[in-house]
Amino acid sequence: MSRSPRTNRAEMERRAEEPATSPVREQPPTTVSGWPIEPLDPPDDRNGRGGESDDRYPGQYPFTRGIHASMYRGRLWTMRQFAGFGTPRQTNERFKFLLGKGQTGLSTAFDLPTLMGLDSDHPRAAGEVGRLGVAVDTLDDMRVLFDGIDLESTSVSLTINAPAIVLMAFYLAAAQERGFDFRKLRGTIQNDILKEFHAQNEFVFPPEPSVRLVCDVIEFCAGHVPQWNPVSISGYHIREAGSTAAQELAFTLADGFHYVEQCLARGLAVDAFAPRLSFFFNAHNDLFEEVAKYRAARGLWAEAMRYRYGATDEASWKLRFHAQTAGCSLQAQQPELNLIRVAYQALAAVLGGCQSLHTNSMDETLALPSEHAVTLALRTQQVLAYETGVTNTADPLGGSDFVEALARAMQHDARGYFDRIASVGGMIPAIEAGFFRREIADAAFAYQREVDAKRKLIVGLNAFVEADEKPMETLTVDDRVERDQIATLRATRGRVDAGELRRCLGEVRRAAAMSQNLVGPLLQAAHARASVGEMMDALADVFGRYEPKSA
The missing domain is CATH 3.20.20.240 (Methylmalonyl-CoA mutase)
Incomplete structure (x- = not known):
């Protein structure tokens, strides 16, 4: 439902205090020293906006201050x-x-x-x-x-x-x-x-x-x-x-x-x-x-x-x-x-x-x-x-x-x-x-x-450089990953009903050519265990592949 973009301060404060959907914060809104914090603080009128202007509150059109009141x-x-x-x-x-x-x-x-x-x-x-x-x-x-x-x-x-x-x-x-x-x-x-x-x-x-x-x-x-x-x-x-x-x-x-x-x-x-x-x-x-x-x-x-x-x-x-x-x-x-x-x-x-x-x-x-x-x-x-x-x-x-x-x-x-x-x-x-x-x-x-030109400084790169740095230990991906993934793919292919797969991919091509929404046909092809490459190839048979023009 739409509503008027203008809402008074009392209404916005009420909304800011309404419970939110989970996960709800349990910590009290106070400073470290215990000073209570108000739910919102509308801008003053130093910029001459005055009154109840449309952008004074969070959760209110045009949502400059945020899409939720709280x-x-x-x-x-x-x-x-x-x-x-x-x-x-x-x-x-x-x-x-x-x-x-x-x-x-x-x-x-x-x-x-x-x-x-x-x-x-x-x-x-x-x-x-x-x-x-x-x-x-x-x-x-x-x-x-x-x-x-x-x-x-x-x-x-x-x-x-x-x-x-x-x-x-x-x-x-x-x-x-x-x-x-x-x-x-x-x-x-x-x-x-x-x-x-x-x-x-x-x-x-x-x-x-x-x-x-x-x-x-x-x-x-x-x-x-x-x-x-x-x-x-x-x-x-x-x-x-x-x-x-x-x-x-x-x-x-x-x-x-x-x-x-x-x-x-x-x-x-x-x-x-x-x-x-x-x-x-x-x-x-x-x-x-x-x-x-x-x-x-x-x-x-x-x-x-x-x-x-x-x-x-x-x-x-x-x-x-x-x-x-x-x-x-x-x-x-x-x-x-x-x-x-x-x-x-x-x-x-x-x-x-x-x-x-x-x-x-x-x-x-x-x-x-x-x-x-x-x-x-x-x-x-x-x-x-x-x-x-x-x-x-x-x-x-x-x-x-x-x-x-x-x-x-x-x-x-x-x-x-x-x-x-x-x-x-x-x-x-x-x-x-x-x-x-x-x-x-x-x-x-x-x-x-x-x-x-060092008119913009990046710490460690062009300013405050360390001469002797120790390398950081990093995560590596073992070469066995590729072999294992290919083996898994080939095992899946070995279990596929070839006739059902051809039928589903043919339906993908037909839907692509007929401007039909493709999610349904691709969903069926997924259940038939068509691969990413097979589905993309079926679409490319209709759409072609893109080669950008050189600038």
């Missing part, structure tokens, strides 16, 4: 550490290790072959199986990956893009075979192919059919998996490629607008799918710039959803986002300093109002995170949540002249980018013209020039 005073963000390496069994053990350490959600990293839609025995997968994430080839792997984990009570994130619809089919089929109810599954699949064309390059099909697959997942989840976020519209990788904060903001929201427009074009009602769209932003080094970015993003999204796309459900206006600390800021030199960087970046994400958070491990620039390093990364979030007091009041930085001015500047720059994208014909023409890549490359070059 924010973390009632419920903390989800602590969701990214994890995945080796075989599904090894990653399942890491998942259980993290849950045992107090993590509150799971986030799955897949290896490069899986990300590219290749089976582990494909020639191009050689040397990469299980190296930078977990290898998943079939539904049986997905079942092992989440063995012993209650998928109805645990929120799960799947970081996958080009083959996202295939991995979603595996996940749903695994849940189905274990007797879980689709309507009770909670989690997120990244499924944001546009940012792959901008920055990360893990695409398989051309842009238009790739976006169609994203929208197929959105449409299917809206009807059948209502608590699932079918896309995580991702600025993180755009920033990792070297963009500015304003570019990350603008390009991410532009991607989101394109998905909305494509879903509307296929006849979906905006309020049927928009409440489950989610976002994924970088948490970089400049604390106040990052906080301003998140505030600006909420305002721009709320405005567009309400007025441009006509959403009337308040949930459609709310930009919900996961944050991850900046991998590109981690340094191999003096890697223990990465703990400090990550803590400040996490602080920015929390002060900016994130709904879930991953904190990078100090050794991630060197190797996959060790158990010791990943525990410290999780403990960083726990110290922030329980010891610093930043969770005791909603939006503690609201009303800061500096932060508000930065947020307005961010919004101005983002609107300028929206206009430039429109001027070249919209999202797909802009991708094909190389617009996003050029903008990001220019920003990355400008930043690196500042670092090289």
Whole structure:
């Protein structure tokens, strides 16, 4: 139900004190010295806003101050550490290790072959199986990956893009075979192919059919998996490629607008799918710039959803986002300093109002995170949540002249980018013209020039360098992982009903050619034990494979 955006202070204070959904915080909201903290503190009128302006309260349109009235005073963000390496069994053990350490959600990293839609025995997968994430080839792997984990009570994130619809089919089929109810599954699949064309390059099909697959997942989840976020519209990788904060903001929201427009074009009602769209932003080094970015993003999204796309459900206006600390800021030199960087970046994400958070491990620039390093990364979030007091009041930085001015500047720059994208014909023409890549490359070059000239200092890299550093012990993946995974895949193939597999893959091709939603046919193919590579090949028979034009 929609409501008026204006609410008086008494009503907002009442909402801020209402119990939140689990997990509810039990600690009293006081300072270390015992001073009680009010649920919220509206800005004064120094900026001339006066009265009960629309942006004075958290949980109120345009949600600049946060999407919930109580924010973390009632419920903390989800602590969701990214994890995945080796075989599904090894990653399942890491998942259980993290849950045992107090993590509150799971986030799955897949290896490069899986990300590219290749089976582990494909020639191009050689040397990469299980190296930078977990290898998943079939539904049986997905079942092992989440063995012993209650998928109805645990929120799960799947970081996958080009083959996202295939991995979603595996996940749903695994849940189905274990007797879980689709309507009770909670989690997120990244499924944001546009940012792959901008920055990360893990695409398989051309842009238009790739976006169609994203929208197929959105449409299917809206009807059948209502608590699932079918896309995580991702600025993180755009920033990792070297963009500015304003570019990350603008390009991410532009991607989101394109998905909305494509879903509307296929006849979906905006309020049927928009409440489950989610976002994924970088948490970089400049604390106040990052906080301003998140505030600006909420305002721009709320405005567009309400007025441009006509959403009337308040949930459609709310930009919900996961944050991850900046991998590109981690340094191999003096890697223990990465703990400090990550803590400040996490602080920015929390002060900016994130709904879930991953904190990078100090050794991630060197190797996959060790158990010791990943525990410290999780403990960083726990110290922030329980010891610093930043969770005791909603939006503690609201009303800061500096932060508000930065947020307005961010919004101005983002609107300028929206206009430039429109001027070249919209999202797909802009991708094909190389617009996003050029903008990001220019920003990355400008930043690196500042670092090289020491006009921007990076501790341990171009300032305060240690001459004699001791190497850090790191996690390694045994070569046996690849052999074991290939053996498992071949054993699964040996049990497949070849006729049923051909029939299911033929149905995938037919549905792709007929513009039918592909989740259902892929779900059946998953049950028939089709592999990632076999499903992607079937789709490629219809869509073709994408080779970008050279710039």
